[in-house]
Amino acid sequence: MASLKGKVALITGASSGIGAAVARHFASLGCYLSLTGRNEERLNGVGKDCQQWGLQADQILLQTGEMSSDADLERIVLETVERFGRLDVLVNNAGIAKLRNLERSTMEIFDITMDVNVRAVFHLTKLASPHLIKTKGTIVNVSSVVSKVPSCNTFYSMSRYMVDQLTTNTAVELAPYGVRVNSVCPGIIHTPAFERKGMKWEKVREISKRRHPLSRHGEDTEVASAIAFLASDNAASITGHHLPIDGGRHCMPGSPIDAT
Ligand SMILES: NC(=O)c1ccc[n+]([C@@H]2O[C@H](COP(=O)([O-])OP(=O)(O)OC[C@H]3O[C@@H](n4cnc5c(N)ncnc54)[C@H](OP(=O)(O)O)[C@@H]3O)[C@@H](O)[C@H]2O)c1
Structure with a gap:
């Protein structure tokens, strides 16, 4: 089992879905948490869940913030390091997928998708790196299988391809400092x-039954355990990897989900 006991992890988008599952799983492993989201009520609920795994209230920092705000990202990293004195793991999970094909897309949706899914991930990586270098820490980026296979969600796929490129490039740049950088590429996750x-x-x-060779969707807990593995010393020699968690979808591109 992955060990993250006593480490400090900053997890974005922890108020819902995959990010919330990662927070709960990391809490079960004894990892101290800095959690972000926009919806305060849901974020507080995830914080309470994490306490049920044995973390004390002061071992969980909850911060609301907007990923497209540089000031919010700076505050989130600063307050994390002020509270815990260190940072070991950054999970860049917050993201949006506004499903639009070329015809139905707008430049406003393009811009917000790139701001949240790419710019914020790059900015948080830049802000967190000096702290991760001190701890020989690690970054796990949440990308998507559609960074590898076609989908009709053109700019969402583009944003995930860029995250994978960020993963590859920062893995090489930070390797001399002992910092590992990987991404996970989920298929359809409930x-x-x-x-x-x-x-x-x-x-x-x-759709996920037809799309995934394993004939089923994935669960947020499955993504969470893969992220915990990549963040732990069990993955000490893995960096620059893009791990599909997609029931084999990357082997079988298939037809895209209808854009709405
Ligand atoms: N579910 C899937 O099938 C799937 C597949 C592949 C990849 N992914 C990726 O996995 C990640 C999590 O997805 P999910 O399905 O768990 O989605 P979700 O349940 O909608 O959760 C998204 C999280 O990101 C936060 N977030 C979104 N936009 C934000 C913004 N502008 N500023 C701050 N926080 C923001 C949300 O905060 P609030 O809710 O508080 O607003 C929430 O905590 C995303 O990056 C997504 O692209 C998901």
């Missing part, structure tokens, strides 16, 4: 994101 976008989960689940 999270609240789909229903919040007005998609029926039953429909998405049926």
Whole structure:
């Protein structure tokens, strides 16, 4: 089992879905947490869940913030290091997927997708790196299988391809300092994101049966345990890797989900 006991992890987008599952899993491993999101009520709920795994209230820092705000990102990193005195793990998870094909897309949606899914990931990497160098820490970026296979969500796929490139390049740049950088590339994972976008989960689940060779969607807990592995010393010689967690979808591109 991965060990993260006594480490400090900053997890973005921890108020929902995959980020919340990562927070709970890291808490179960005894990792101290700095968690971000926009929805304060949901973020507080995840913080309470983490306490049930044995963390004390002062071992969990909850910060609301907007990923497209440079000032918020600077505050989030600063307050994390002020609270815990160190940073061992950065999980760049917060992201948006506004499903639009070329015809239905707008430049406003393009800009916010790039701001949240790419610019914020780069900025947090830059802000966290000096602290991660001190601890020989690690970064796990949450990308997507659609960074590798076609989808009709053009700029979402573009944003995830850029995250994988960020992973590869920063893995090489930070390797001399003992800092590892990897990404995970999930397929369809059951999270609240789909229903919040007005998609029926039953429909998405049926699509995932056809799309994934293992004939099923993934669970947020499966992504969380893979992230914990990559963040732990069990993965000490793994860097620059893009790990698919997609039931084999990357082997079988298939047809894209209908854009809505
Ligand atoms: N679910 C999938 O099938 C799937 C597949 C591949 C990759 N992914 C990636 O996995 C990550 C998590 O997805 P999910 O399905 O867990 O989605 P989710 O349930 O909608 O959670 C997204 C998280 O990101 C935060 N967030 C979004 N936009 C933000 C912004 N502008 N500023 C600050 N925080 C923001 C949300 O905060 P609030 O809710 O508090 O606003 C929430 O905590 C995303 O990067 C997504 O692209 C998901």
